[in-house]
Amino acid sequence: MIEEPxxxxxxxxxxxxxxxxxxxxxxxxxxxxxxxGILLLGVGQGQSKVFEIYDRHGLAALGHPVDIEKLxxxxxxxxxxxxxxxxxxxxxxxxxxSFSLSSxxxxxxxxxxxxxxxxxxxxxxxxxxxxxxxxxxLHYDGDHSYATSRVLVAHRDSAAEAEAAEWINDNxxxxxxxxxxASVCLAAWQxxxxxxxxxxxxxxxDTPPQISGKVLEVALLDRQRPGPAxxxxxxxx
Amino acid sequence: MTGDFLAxxxxxxFPSLSGEGRHPTPLEATTVFAFxxxxxxxxxxxxxxxxxxxxxxxxxxxxxxxxSHSLIAIAGVPAMAFEMARTLQTAFEFYRRSxxxxxxxxxxxxxxxKLLRDNLPATLQGIGAVSxxxxxxxxxxxxxxxxxxxxxxxxxxFEAAAFAGSGSGMITIKSVLHxxxxxxxxxxxxxxxxxxxxxxxxxxxxxxFDAATGGxxxxxxxxxxxxxxxxxxxxxxxxQEQAAFWKDAKL
Numbered sequence: 001m002i003e004e005p006x007x008x009x010x011x012x013x014x015x016x017x018x019x020x021x022x023x024x025x026x027x028x029x030x031x032x033x034x035x036x037g038i039l040l041l042g043v044g045q046g047q048s049k050v051f052e053i054y055d056r057h058g059l060a061a062l063g064h065p066v067d068i069e070k071l072x073x074x075x076x077x078x079x080x081x082x083x084x085x086x087x088x089x090x091x092x093x094x095x096x097x098s099f100s101l102s103s104x105x106x107x108x109x110x111x112x113x114x115x116x117x118x119x120x121x122x123x124x125x126x127x128x129x130x131x132x133x134x135x136x137x138l139h140y141d142g143d144h145s146y147a148t149s150r151v152l153v154a155h156r157d158s159a160a161e162a163e164a165a166e167w168i169n170d171n172x173x174x175x176x177x178x179x180x181x182a183s184v185c186l187a188a189w190q191x192x193x194x195x196x197x198x199x200x201x202x203x204x205x206d207t208p209p210q211i212s213g214k215v216l217e218v219a220l221l222d223r224q225r226p227g228p229a230x231x232x233x234x235x236x237x
Numbered sequence: 238m239t240g241d242f243l244a245x246x247x248x249x250x251f252p253s254l255s256g257e258g259r260h261p262t263p264l265e266a267t268t269v270f271a272f273x274x275x276x277x278x279x280x281x282x283x284x285x286x287x288x289x290x291x292x293x294x295x296x297x298x299x300x301x302x303x304x305s306h307s308l309i310a311i312a313g314v315p316a317m318a319f320e321m322a323r324t325l326q327t328a329f330e331f332y333r334r335s336x337x338x339x340x341x342x343x344x345x346x347x348x349x350x351k352l353l354r355d356n357l358p359a360t361l362q363g364i365g366a367v368s369x370x371x372x373x374x375x376x377x378x379x380x381x382x383x384x385x386x387x388x389x390x391x392x393x394x395f396e397a398a399a400f401a402g403s404g405s406g407m408i409t410i411k412s413v414l415h416x417x418x419x420x421x422x423x424x425x426x427x428x429x430x431x432x433x434x435x436x437x438x439x440x441x442x443x444x445x446f447d448a449a450t451g452g453x454x455x456x457x458x459x460x461x462x463x464x465x466x467x468x469x470x471x472x473x474x475x476x477q478e479q480a481a482f483w484k485d486a487k488l
Contacts, residue, residue, distance in 0.1 A: 047337050051334075051337075052334050053334065054334070072335075073335060076331065076334050076335045077245060077331075077335075080242060080245075080327055080330070080331045080334075081245055081246075083327065084242075084246075084323070084324070084327045229330070
């Protein structure tokens with residue numbers, strides 16, 4: 001059946017539609033590059049959205065829990081093998097995504113008789129300064145791009161992602177403390193979930209609001225930490 | 238998905254056990270040791286690496302942190318010992334990140350056993366024997382106490398009640414530590430300032446009788462590598478800190 005080009009395109013299109021439909025249940029995740037480090041934020045069930053990958057690398061993802069886990073394990077394995085065989089400084093996000101994760105996702109997406117990987121993700125690499133931080137957006141089909149601003153949002157709708165990232169960027173200054181950053185991200189999370197516009201929405205207070213029934217998962221790739229591992233979970237009271 | 242980093246690595250192939258050949262002169266000697274003090278476990282060692290009668294280096298770091306709550310003191314062939322330490326560092330971090338929990342102390346102790354056993358062919362050939370000391374503390378248990386393990390080159394591990402050590406200089410200081418443990422002053426009751434001085438004096442004693450152990454030269458700020466392990470993690474004493482303890486120590 002798929003030997004015919006039209007059939008193949010049709011199957012791929014159906015697959016894309018199926019994945020997008022499954023992603024509708026997911027809630028957005030965020031990465032923000034700050035002077036203190038890179039803040040990663042998601043709302044889940046505790047250790048289900050935001051993860052440590054390697055010394056300077058973190059992941060925030062939405063999608064099917066099993067697929068998030070597959071992507072996480074693949075990233076951790078690739079990073080640790082590279083770090084062991086060469087050195088920790090040789091583990092870079094661009095190489096990790098270009099040579100390992102992106103091709104794995106693309107292959108999985110195009111294997112139309114195998115179950116698809118339903119995951120949208122953000123990978124972050126901590127630099128010595130905010131200018132050297134790298135944020136990458138990796139899609140379920142292996143397509144990926146690198147952030148041009150200091151904020152990256154992963155959601156099921158790319159237009160809404162861009163609007164949310166711009167709103168977060170506009171409402172933060174370099175002097176804002178981390179609770180304020182988390183608070184602004186969480187406000188964006190609520191607006192995205194409810195499908196509302198960001199036009200005219202005011203900046204929230206410094207304290208992140210509580211979300212009943214779910215857990216706010218926040219972590220920082222902390223520039224001030226002595227290393228070699230810079231990742232640490234954050235708790236806000 | 239098991240968190241086993243070693244499973245990802247290709248199997249190491251050692252040269253055949255049979256056959257004759259000239260063995261390269263191994264780099265070994267060393268004095269490394271660990272003992273309990275009032276504030277945790279002190280683990281220390283010299284900086285010298287030798288090849289036969291030649292001093293290969295006097296700046297070798299033999300006390301290596303495996304993660305935030307475990308250490309290894311290496312004695313034996315450095316090529317194998319450093320690789321084992323590096324493998325364990327990666328394996329512990331890999332497990333913590335992939336399994337979202339820290340590896341238990343018992344599993345860490347056994348991981349080192351397994352590496353030593355895998356190194357058996359090189360050990361039997363006389364080109365790769367490693368005899369390490371391991372110190373660690375269970376994380377997540379508020380009542381946990383740090384423990385010391387020593388290993389034979391084949392991988393058997395033994396928990397040390399009071400102290401352990403390895404290397405050619407250990408024979409000398411074993412007697413000293415045994416004496417102190419039984420007739421005092423007891424190292425286990427010493428504050429860290431005294432324990433650090435004791436560690437340096439032990440090393441000076443070892444160096445007095447073992448040419449392959451590097452000594453301590455307080456006037457040149459050359460001290461032993463000394464680290465403290467307890468529930469708070471690992472603390473490394475800088476030469477300046479050790480100099481201050483040394484100066485304040487009673488003769």
